[in-house]
Amino acid sequence: xxxxxxxxxxxxxxxxxxxxxxxxxxxxxxxxxxxxxxxxxxxxxxxxxxxxxxxxxxxxxxxxxxxxxxxxxxxxxxxxxxxxxxxxxxxxxxxxxxxxxxxxxxxxxxxxxxxxxxxxxxxxxxxxxxxxxxxxxxxxxxxxxxxxxxxxxxxxxxxxxxxxxxxxxxxxxxxxxxxxxxxxxxxxxxxxxxxxxxxxxxxxxxxxxxxxxxxxxxxxxxxxxxxxxxxxxxxxxxxxxxxxxxxxxxxxxxxxxxxxxxxxxxxxxxxxxxxxxxxxxxxxxxxxxxxxxxxxxxxxxxxxxxxxxxxxxxx
Amino acid sequence: xxxxxxxxxxxxxxxxxxxxxxxxxxxxxxxxxxxxxxxxxxxxxxxxxxxxxxxxxxxxxxxxxxxxxxxxxxxxxxxxxxxxxxxxxxxxxxxxxxxxxxxxxxxxxxxxxxxxxxxxxxxxxxxxxxxxxxxxxxxxxxxxxxxxxxxxxxxxxxxxxxxxxxxxxxxxxxxxxxxxxxxxxxxxxxxxxxxxxxxxxxxxxxxxxxxxxxxxxxxxxxxxxxxxxxxxxxxxxxxxxxxxxxxxxxxxxxxxxxxxxxxxxxxxxxxxxxxxxxxxxxxxxxxxxxxxxxxxxxxxxxxxxxxxxxxxxxxxxxxxxxxxxxxxxx
Numbered sequence: 001x002x003x004x005x006x007x008x009x010x011x012x013x014x015x016x017x018x019x020x021x022x023x024x025x026x027x028x029x030x031x032x033x034x035x036x037x038x039x040x041x042x043x044x045x046x047x048x049x050x051x052x053x054x055x056x057x058x059x060x061x062x063x064x065x066x067x068x069x070x071x072x073x074x075x076x077x078x079x080x081x082x083x084x085x086x087x088x089x090x091x092x093x094x095x096x097x098x099x100x101x102x103x104x105x106x107x108x109x110x111x112x113x114x115x116x117x118x119x120x121x122x123x124x125x126x127x128x129x130x131x132x133x134x135x136x137x138x139x140x141x142x143x144x145x146x147x148x149x150x151x152x153x154x155x156x157x158x159x160x161x162x163x164x165x166x167x168x169x170x171x172x173x174x175x176x177x178x179x180x181x182x183x184x185x186x187x188x189x190x191x192x193x194x195x196x197x198x199x200x201x202x203x204x205x206x207x208x209x210x211x212x213x214x215x216x217x218x219x220x221x222x223x224x225x226x227x228x229x230x231x232x233x234x235x236x237x238x239x240x241x242x243x244x245x246x247x248x249x250x251x252x253x254x255x256x257x258x259x260x261x262x263x264x265x266x267x268x269x270x271x272x273x274x275x276x277x278x279x280x281x282x283x284x285x286x287x288x289x290x291x292x293x294x295x296x297x298x299x300x301x302x303x304x305x306x307x308x309x310x311x312x313x314x315x
Numbered sequence: 316x317x318x319x320x321x322x323x324x325x326x327x328x329x330x331x332x333x334x335x336x337x338x339x340x341x342x343x344x345x346x347x348x349x350x351x352x353x354x355x356x357x358x359x360x361x362x363x364x365x366x367x368x369x370x371x372x373x374x375x376x377x378x379x380x381x382x383x384x385x386x387x388x389x390x391x392x393x394x395x396x397x398x399x400x401x402x403x404x405x406x407x408x409x410x411x412x413x414x415x416x417x418x419x420x421x422x423x424x425x426x427x428x429x430x431x432x433x434x435x436x437x438x439x440x441x442x443x444x445x446x447x448x449x450x451x452x453x454x455x456x457x458x459x460x461x462x463x464x465x466x467x468x469x470x471x472x473x474x475x476x477x478x479x480x481x482x483x484x485x486x487x488x489x490x491x492x493x494x495x496x497x498x499x500x501x502x503x504x505x506x507x508x509x510x511x512x513x514x515x516x517x518x519x520x521x522x523x524x525x526x527x528x529x530x531x532x533x534x535x536x537x538x539x540x541x542x543x544x545x546x547x548x549x550x551x552x553x554x555x556x557x558x559x560x561x562x563x564x565x566x567x568x569x570x571x572x573x574x575x576x577x578x579x580x581x582x583x584x585x586x587x588x589x590x591x592x593x594x595x596x597x598x599x600x601x602x603x604x605x606x607x608x609x610x611x612x613x614x615x616x617x618x619x620x621x622x623x624x625x626x627x628x629x630x631x632x633x634x635x636x637x638x639x640x641x642x643x644x645x
Contacts, residue, residue, distance in 0.1 A: 029452075127328075127331075131332055131336075133577070134332050134625065134629055135336060135626075136579075136581070136583040136584050136621055136622060137581070137584060138581075138584025138585070138587055139584060139602070139622065140618070140622075142587070142602065143340075143343065143614055143615065143618040144343070146606050146611075147343055147611070147614075219459070223461060226461045226463070226464070227461070227463070227584065227588055230461075230588060231587070231603060231606055232606060232607060233606065242461075245461070245463060245464050245467070253467075254467060254470050254471055254482070255475070257476070259468075259471050262464065262467050262468065266461060266464035266465075266467075266468065269459075269461050270456070270459045270461070270464075273458075273459035273461075274456060277455050277458060277459055278455060281451075281455065281530065284534070285534075
């Protein structure tokens with residue numbers, strides 16, 4: 001999960017008639033992803049209302065199996081898994097969102113500066129990006145978190161500081177190409193300052209690409225939260241999906257065959273990452289101009305139908 | 316000529332990355348907020364005298380540049396310090412552990428590449444068909460699985476519920492005990508025992524990796540399908556299958572090499588999670604134990620060894636890429 005599963009080529013270009021809303025309407029899998037994600041977010045936000053029992057309340061024996069009163073079973077401390085899931089999803093989404101904001105922010109800044117300034121600045125910034133891209137992320141986060149200590153903010157910052165590289169690369173190459181477009185060159189010739197050109201002409205064009213980067217970074221951030229929590233580097237004061245898995249396995253859920261204590265948090269994590277990936281892949285297909293023509297396939301596409309608006313995305 | 320410049324640049328970049336990682340490792344303990352002595356010497360209630368003695372012993376009273384030079388010199392001799400938990404040199408323990416990690420990780424990665432190629436080719440070939448949709452969905456599903464969770468679920472199913480495979484460790488304790496007290500145990504029995512222990516961790520790694528590979532093989536193939544040389548090959552009257560294997564697939568393999576190289580870092584991280592879940596006594600489990608004990612020399616050493624291995628594997632992949640694609644000169 002160090003890289004998003006996409007070959008989102010640096011030369012990716014946005015078709016002129018690009019619209020996020022249209023894409024979602026036309027691509028079933030992106031739509032399903034969005035709906036599932038929204039449901040999960042809603043449930044997390046409304047956790048105090050939806051939770052059947054108060055958080056941290058013991059309602060039965062440790063690892064009691066699923067029953068009528070508690071259909072998802074109890075964890076090792078005798079808490080209802082449903083309650084824990086709702087509150088844990090909150091933390092995990094919060095970490096994912098915070099880390100994504102940091103990652104996309106840094107990535108956009110580095111990418112725009114490198115792509116717009118070019119030359120030596122570009123060279124050094126890309127060298128920095130390459131370093132972060134090569135160094136294995138889980139060990140790097142592990143060592144920083146181990147030395148720096150644990151906590152919610154630290155977790156968010158550590159993940160965010162490591163996730164930005166991929167965004168920076170995509171944004172950089174897009175900025176490079178935007179910089180040479182006729183209207184941008186004209187604005188520069190008329191004496192527009194770099195700040196003006198970037199905010200008025202470049203950034204608005206980059207917005208859809210930033211959405212894609214954000215969607216994919218979010219998925220990786222959620223994965224990283226579970227990984228760090230599993231290694232004991234999560235926030236010890238809050239329930240999170242990663243910590244639920246970690247604590248259940250440490251408390252012997254596996255040897256007690258208490259599968260419910262491990263199964264459900266993992267399913268929620270999978271649902272979050274899967275829905276984000278489904279949206280991201282649909283966006284990638286729509287953004288990649290090279291997928292629009294095919295000379296070889298069992299189904300013999302000549303040119304994929306373009307009349308439904310988005311060539312690559314329409315299936 | 317241009318290729319040799321490419322090779323030199325890659326080697327230089329790898330050396331630079333290693334150097335930055337080494338320096339980062341040094342600065343991390345010293346620049347993080349808080350007193351380094353409290354981390355380097357875990358004596359919570361130690362007297363002032365003890366603390367001063369430790370400061371002198373670790374050279375923390377020296378200026379920073381002096382400490383840095385000492386650190387580099389020791390590193391050059393392969394000295395990564397002494398573990399807090401067992402007072403043994405960190406380097407030899409890490410190298411020992413690396414030897415158990417490599418076969419497990421290699422089996423997992425190779426399986427993932429094979430699965431990714433098969434699923435990716437099938438998905439691209441059946442583009443727009445239900446076969447592609449299901450193949451893509453399956454890959455995305457496995458990509459979305461948290462590594463440690465998949466491992467735990469596999470243990471639950473295959474070890475606890477079905478009882479087919481061992482859940483932890485590298486050897487059967489009974490077999491090892493028998494060998495230790497002198498009962499003749501054939502080496503094939505030991506080998507088979509290790510292989511059964513290796514199966515679940517390797518397959519966990521393979522399953523979380525193959526989804527990503529499938530998606531990339533698919534989009535790389537689909538991109539090649541749009542190329543003119545594919546159209547030419549079809550126009551020559553070659554059978555589609557021949558075009559697929561001889562023309563399209565060979566070109567589509569290039570991005571796959573890049574991806575496998577990029578995912579080496581993930582594999583390193585994944586091995587920490589997998590080894591922790593399965594108690595596989597490799598470098599990942601060693602790192603996990605070191606984190607739990609806040610054994611800083613061991614954590615830092617593990618980070619360095621993992622990073623240097625990843626940088627090295629990346630370099631090999633870059634050079635391989637240049638061999639495969641002579642157009643590459645940058």
